[in-house]
Structures are given as structure tokens and as C-alpha cells.
Amino acid sequence: MIMRSGQQQLLLPASPVFIWCTLVAALLLNMLPLGRVPWMPDFLALVLLFWSVHQPLKVGIGIAFMFGLAMDVHHTALLGQHAFSYTALSFLASLIQRRLLWFKVPLQALQVLPLLGAAHGMELILRLLSGGVFPGWVVLIAPLAEALLWPLASVLLLVPQLRAPDPDENRPL
Amino acid sequence: MALGTLDRSLPPFFNQGPSAYSKLVFFGALSLFLMVADARFNVTQPVRSAIATVLYPVQWVALQPVHAVRNAAEYVTGLTQAESESAQARRQLALQSLRAGQVEELTQENNRLRRLLGLKEQLTTPVLAAEVLYDAADPYTRKVIIDRGAAQQVEPGAPVLDESGVLGQVTRVHPLVSEVTLVVDRDLAIPVLNVRTGARSVAYGDPSLGGAGMELRFMGSNADVQVGDLLTTSGVDGVYPAGLPVATVSRIEHRAESAFSKIYCVPKALTAGARHVIVVKPLTADVAQRPPAPAAGPASKRGAGK
Numbered sequence A: 001m002i003m004r005s006g007q008q009q010l011l012l013p014a015s016p017v018f019i020w021c022t023l024v025a026a027l028l029l030n031m032l033p034l035g036r037v038p039w040m041p042d043f044l045a046l047v048l049l050f051w052s053v054h055q056p057l058k059v060g061i062g063i064a065f066m067f068g069l070a071m072d073v074h075h076t077a078l079l080g081q082h083a084f085s086y087t088a089l090s091f092l093a094s095l096i097q098r099r100l101l102w103f104k105v106p107l108q109a110l111q112v113l114p115l116l117g118a119a120h121g122m123e124l125i126l127r128l129l130s131g132g133v134f135p136g137w138v139v140l141i142a143p144l145a146e147a148l149l150w151p152l153a154s155v156l157l158l159v160p161q162l163r164a165p166d167p168d169e170n171r172p173l
Numbered sequence B: 001m002a003l004g005t006l007d008r009s010l011p012p013f014f015n016q017g018p019s020a021y022s023k024l025v026f027f028g029a030l031s032l033f034l035m036v037a038d039a040r041f042n043v044t045q046p047v048r049s050a051i052a053t054v055l056y057p058v059q060w061v062a063l064q065p066v067h068a069v070r071n072a073a074e075y076v077t078g079l080t081q082a083e084s085e086s087a088q089a090r091r092q093l094a095l096q097s098l099r100a101g102q103v104e105e106l107t108q109e110n111n112r113l114r115r116l117l118g119l120k121e122q123l124t125t126p127v128l129a130a131e132v133l134y135d136a137a138d139p140y141t142r143k144v145i146i147d148r149g150a151a152q153q154v155e156p157g158a159p160v161l162d163e164s165g166v167l168g169q170v171t172r173v174h175p176l177v178s179e180v181t182l183v184v185d186r187d188l189a190i191p192v193l194n195v196r197t198g199a200r201s202v203a204y205g206d207p208s209l210g211g212a213g214m215e216l217r218f219m220g221s222n223a224d225v226q227v228g229d230l231l232t233t234s235g236v237d238g239v240y241p242a243g244l245p246v247a248t249v250s251r252i253e254h255r256a257e258s259a260f261s262k263i264y265c266v267p268k269a270l271t272a273g274a275r276h277v278i279v280v281k282p283l284t285a286d287v288a289q290r291p292p293a294p295a296a297g298p299a300s301k302r303g304a305g306k
Helices: A016-031 A044-052 A062-075 A081-100 A105-129 A137-156 B021-040 B045-076 B079-117 B300-305
Strands: B127-135 B143-146 B159-162 B165-173 B178-182 B190-196 B200-206 B213-217 B229-231 B245-253 B264-266 B278-279
Touching: A016 A044, A016 B045, A044 A062, A044 A105, A044 A137, A062 A105, A062 B021, A062 B045, A081 B021, A105 A137, A137 B127, B021 B229, B045 B127, B143 B165, B190 B245, B200 B264, B213 B245, B264 B300
Parallel strands: B165 B245
Antiparallel strands: B127 B143, B127 B278, B143 B178, B159 B165, B159 B278, B165 B178, B190 B200, B190 B229, B200 B213, B213 B264, B229 B245, B245 B264
């Protein structure tokens, strides 16, 4: 149990049920029928990246691939396009996960930006290679928006782990 | 055990499973294989259908909040709008009633003339009403998903119409839903007939101009096309029934360096925001079979000799 610099308290172990619930919730957010919005942030990529960094033993490349296939079928995209980019994203996350959490959250957001950008760039390149039409420069907004959502995800997804380890009547949660 | 947590379970020291590199290579290769199989060989349809069927409940849940908001918005739009819409519908009906009255007589006359000339009877095609579930979020193509699939005998290739014209064509059929490629998609071509001149041509989706238009390709710069011309399906493809409105010509650019002029069209159907659509059974079954190719080459001769 090693505390990182700047960490206030030790976290409770992450519940696998909660991890799966957040992944499915992110999938639902991605599936909201809001029409064709090329700059829409990919919530599922963000949550997958978050858990790949925070719980690398529980969420890895295999799960990322599976959710990527689900996104491909939902988007009616090339089968394997999201799967490829999520696989690469999860792998890149496993490369930086030991280093990343020693930084403060805004600096973490800055460091995940290139990863998310690479994931979107791979999708763009794959689609352009397979004969797609370039959707416009607004696609650049998506990784930026995801990186901006990283602090929010760091708060929301860690809430169950921030509960008190020994609840009493003064601290019921 | 992740750093900075109270997790008491020890991480496995020796049995750590395959390394991250080997997983990356395996899943990366698998997704590349799937992409090639999907784009080049079209063999991934069973995988897609299986995933789509598993995803259907999740999609249904995701659709509910948006449907609820839309229904609530429709509920509070008020009486005045409903009344004005009703009045407009009545006006339209009155305008159509004249033509509708003539249709019976014209159909009868047409049938009689066709019988007289020994032509094949015109066909009435079976249709299926469907509702658009959502616009596909993929920014590279133009597709919508409708709530009818193989369970309702939707066939791949079936034309899809909305209340004002041809919307697109069913390109993939899953057990419960189907994907419809819109006429404004770059990869969809539709044979059309200029109603004013009777000239046949082919209209393609046009990805420029925000991807909301169509283009009439390969029309010579001296071809008789004017702004405002109505294009309807010509029926020569054996897929679309003839005479359905497709688009109107909106702009013509003559180009000095090219023998063709660039002709922009605006689709008649609501390519953004169509809700209720009709799936028509494709006519392919009624098209006469091609004559068998003449046997040629040593292989077929040997095959015929046995």
C-alpha cells in the first residue's frame, strides 16, 4: 500500500461490477441517437482508457477489443475499426499507466491527449484508406473534448473507491 | 494490486497470461483481418448480425430518453400547430384528389392499352411500413437504421421511400433491424429519368456541400437539363419501381475544361429527419433471367462432355 505524492487517502479496491456498469453506461452514452456529430467525444474510449490506467489487471486489451466491435456494429462502420483503435489505446495506456498516476489530474489530462488523438487518428486513417469521405476538421475536437473530460472521469469513476474503509454512524458512506 | 489502494489480493507473480505485446499483436491482427474481410470479401455478415442482435436491448434503452424528449416536445407544441398542420394536409389532399381520381381511369386505360399491345402488366409491389430508429453516427457514410429486419422479411437491396420520395436502399439486414444507405451517400447510385425530357441518367450521392445533395454525373455539357427539373426513378435497374420522385436539379455548372457539366440536385426525401418510411420489395424477382452465357473455353467443354 504505497501512497503516491499528493494522494489524500488510500482507495478501496475497485468493484468489478462497478467497472462493468461504467463501461456499459459509456456504451449507452455513445449510443444516444443524437445524429451525425463528427466532434462528439467518444465516452467509451475515455472510460476504457481510465480503467486501463487505474485497474490494468481488470480491464485490458481483450475487453477494449470487444467493446470496439460493439461500437462498430452500432455505428455501421467498418467492422474492426473501433476495435483496432481501442486495442491500440488500451495498449498505449498499459505503457504509461505506471507513470501517469504520479501526476496531478490536469497534467494527466495533458498526457492522455496524445493517446486519444492517436486513437481517433487511426480510425480516420483506416476509413480514408477504405475509401471514406473526409468528415471535416471538426473531428479534431473529439480528442480534445475527451481529454477535457478526463478530470471529470477521475472524480466520478473513483467515487465508490473514496468511501471510508471503516464506516460508522458519523461517516455512513 | 493497484498502487494507492487497499486492495489486499496479490497480483499473480508468475502466471501473468500473455504479454501486452502479444495481446496487441493478436487483437490488432484480428481487427485488421475483420476489416479486410468486411471491406473486400463481405463475409462478416453473420458476426455483425450476432453482435447487432445482442446489442439490440442496449440500443433500445439508449433510444428511450431521446424518444421521451421528442414525444414530450410534440405533446407541448400545442393546438395551433396541430390545426395548421391539419389544414395544410387537407389542402394537399384536395390538390391530390383531382389526380387521384384520374389515376383509376388512367390505370384502366393503361392496362387495356398494354393488353392490346401485348406488353407485360405493370406490377403492384408489396410494401412494409417501418420507423427510423436512429441516424448512424459514422461520419464517413450516410445511413439510417430502421426497426424492421429479417424477421419481417426485409430483403437486402430493397428500396426505401419516405412520404416525399426515394430515401435510399437497404444495404444490410440484421434479424431485428436493417441498415439503409441514403441516396446522398457517395457510394449509392440510382438510375433516374428526367421527367421533362425523358432522358435517362444516373444520380450519385455528393459528399461536397455538407453531404446533403446529389449529383447527376456523365451528362454532356450540351445535354438538355434545366434547374428545377424533376428526376424520378427510371425503373431500368430492376430494383426501384419506376416513377418515384428522387430529386430536383438545383444548380448546373458548365466547365470549360470538361466535356461534362456538374449538375447538383436536391433529394426530395427528408435525408435528415425522416421518421416513417416504407420498405418496398425489390423488383429483381420480376426481371427476366439473363440468357445463359455461351459455353466457351476448354474447361466448360470438358464439363459438358462428362
